[in-house]
Amino acid sequence: MRYYLLLFFTVTFVFSSFSQTEERLSQLPFDAIRDSINKYKFSERSKAIDAAEAYILRGKREKDKTEEWLGMESIALIYVRFRMYKEANEHAEKTLEFAKNNNLPKLEMRSLSLLGDLQQAVTTVDKQLFYYNKLLQLAEAHNDEAYRETALNKIAAVQDLSGNTGKAIDTYKKSLVHYQNKPLDSNFNQIEKNSSIVSIYNSLAISHLKLKQLDSAKLYSAYIKKFKEKELDTCYAVYRDTINAEIAYEEKRFKDARQNYEKAYAVCPSEYDLMQLNKAYALGKIEVGAKNYHEAIRILQKGLDDYRVTAVEEGFMQDYYEKLAEAYKYTGNFERASYYFEKYLSTQAEFNKLKEDARESFIKKERATFKKDFDALVSEKEENQSNLNYLLLGGSIIILGLLFLLLKFYRNKKADELKFETLLAKIEAAQSPGGIIDTKDEELEEKNISEVPEETKQQILEGLKKLEEKEYFLRQDCNSYNVARKIGTNTSYLSKVINNHYGKNFNTYINDLRINYAITRLKNDAIFRSYSIQSIAEEVGYKSADSFTKYFKKDTGLNPSF
CATH class of the missing domain: 1.10.10.60 (Homeodomain-like)
Known part of the structure; x- marks a missing residue:
């Protein structure tokens, strides 16, 4: 789950509450209708949608195509919020058609961005890239720098997700140069510039972490730290703590990782249930790494039970299920471990369909490896037979091998030290x-x-x-x-x-x-x-x-x- 589920389903929502009939509510000003829907943004879908319909009705009455489009978009976003992605996609397609027919290029680009985000849940990565590339073409045709960079960064995120992290890094770097050189004006102030740069630093750090390039990730983390919280939009300061947490996790500094993640989720708290699921995964995997398996199970199981993953989202849950399987395995609960490992394998296959055809041989290999570990643990628990002699023999062989390598290492080290002393002498001279x-x-x-x-x-x-x-x-x-x-x-x-x-x-x-x-x-x-x-x-x-x-x-x- 790492970065994927949050990346493709965290979007901006505009909700309102509905306490009157659609016709009566549509008589209110636009601001009043928007304000009235907020009461139901996390609870009652039908009332939120009724209010959005009232917003559309007022837009039609005033012949304001932009406001009418905003009402249509609100319906799509309400369905996203309630994780009804197929319905959200249908309404997002309507916003795209409406924007095209009424010559609203800015809103057309916004529709393409939303549709691209939705495709990973409803169709394929190919369709997702289709919409992002359409967004890029339209942004370039209208010389819209903001949406051009949005499209490039979304394409880079898909490249990263699909395994082409090196290419994603190149794209992020180009975008970084763009924002570093972009002049300030009435539509782009210093805080927005700083926030854009920090966001790209974060993407670069995450990509380098995926490639196990800790030094480079630390470099971008250091760049983020140079910005003070007051120099950024409110929630962008979160990047500092999340990247520090991921670096600490990779270095097995689990206490630091835990503290940084707790700080991150305190800086920008959210009622959005997906954020709570991501928090559970982040803290749960840390406890697994620290071998606090019972605590890991408590955190991960509660996050899963509270969220209730839909069938569409299963393809993004492979890392979550893998950590749960690992935690249960090491507490001796082999039944639950087997259950979640099978879910891990099936969701991994679903996720692979987003990138390429599922490779059955790879899944079989992982299943065989897990079964081997599983059988070994069961056997150890049931029979508790000692393998001390084999361990001693193996240990002796390893020690001899290490001694040989150590001798070779010290010889090479001595030669390098002589060369180093010679180099120091040349520097001094x-x-x-x-x-x-x-x-x-x-x-x-x-x-x-x-x-x-x-x-x-x-x-x-x-x-x-x-x-x-x-x-x-x-x-x-x-x-x-x-x-x-x-x-x-x-x-x-x-x-x-x-x-x-x-x-x-x-x-x-x-x-x-x-x-x-x-x-x-x-x-x-x-x-x-x-x-x-x-x-x-x-x-x-x-x-x-x-x-x-x-x-x-x-x-x-x-x-x-x-």
């Missing part, structure tokens, strides 16, 4: 960072500079010095063409001057600058040392961690992780 690593190429491309005027040579060397001071070499677009253009020369002259003056090719020259920068910063900056290798690589201008590691090891004899 260097008069400047540029003197730590100074590679010379044996074969140079264009060493003869007789045709380069002396004035041009000096211009190039001075230009290179200025670019070094500006740390232009840290940019990924730093190549011979762009450097030559910035200095005001051509690539041939640039190459010849670098070859002659530095005794190295252009690429070696840039790599030396980057590696020297990395070495110096790693030595002096504790925060920089906490970055992942990928993050460090990107900071110093490389597109991949592999390229950075290759040049770093070539120049120092050490892996950057050491």
Whole structure:
């Protein structure tokens, strides 16, 4: 259940109460009708829908197409609130048709967004992407930046859900750049900008957590922490605590995870029953991780009993059922464990239909693995036979293997320590960072500079010095063409001057600058040392961690992780 159920069924609701007949209620102003429905927003569907019908009637009477559409949307959202997704979808389709027929592009985009959210419950991921792509096309046609970014982020969420998390991260990053560069105006204030950025940081952190990239998740969590609560819309501060909770959970710091989730749900409390179900899952899985299995069962079972999952929602419950099965298994209640594990398998199959055809072989494999563990626990409980001799034998083999690996590790560590001491000595001896690593190429491309005027040579060397001071070499677009253009020369002259003056090719020259920068910063900056290798690589201008590691090891004899 992790992020999926909340993601696709948490929408904004506008409800009112109904205490008069539809005709009489429609005589009230729009604001009064909206206010009158709120009493029933969580309780009586029929009265809420009657009030929405009255809203539509008033819109027709005043020939106000926008208000009429809002009344139609209210009916769709009421059905979503009561988890009647098929009926909600039918009414959402009516809002789309109405918006098209009456040339209301803004409301048409809003309809497409709602329909896209609903498809995961009523049809397929393909249909969901169809509506999101339609939203994107319409937003681009009308130059609507807000809905364009909404569409891109919804598409990224589906990519993430479908397993293409890397592509989702790329989309989130593009959206992040958009909001960071978007100017403020009367329709987009500082708080809205901050909230949009924090929301994307949250999506990026979650995606990196799914990929088990904790360092990157922590980086985005740190970015979120920089924003104060008063600088954000009310509930956006929740992201700080939920991401901290998920990171703590992944690191098995269950007490911290529990405290952060409790803070998150206290910051922005909600009567919405889906929020309570997600809270139960978050706190329940923490108790499972902490091996407090009885407490986990209490929390998870109560959340499930209170919510009463519908058949449509079963496909999103696989993680929830898996945690319940695990908790029951370790309390010795094998009957309940088996029941929830079978539900986990069946709901997993339903969820997989959203992404691809169910793979029966995968399900069989998981069932066999669980049965093996299940039988072992039953056998242990019934027979309580000791396997001490086997454990001792296995333990001896493991210890011997570990000793061998330990010996090998210490040999390698000793060699790396010698290389490290040598590198430290070079750093201390260097008069400047540029003197730590100074590679010379044996074969140079264009060493003869007789045709380069002396004035041009000096211009190039001075230009290179200025670019070094500006740390232009840290940019990924730093190549011979762009450097030559910035200095005001051509690539041939640039190459010849670098070859002659530095005794190295252009690429070696840039790599030396980057590696020297990395070495110096790693030595002096504790925060920089906490970055992942990928993050460090990107900071110093490389597109991949592999390229950075290759040049770093070539120049120092050490892996950057050491």
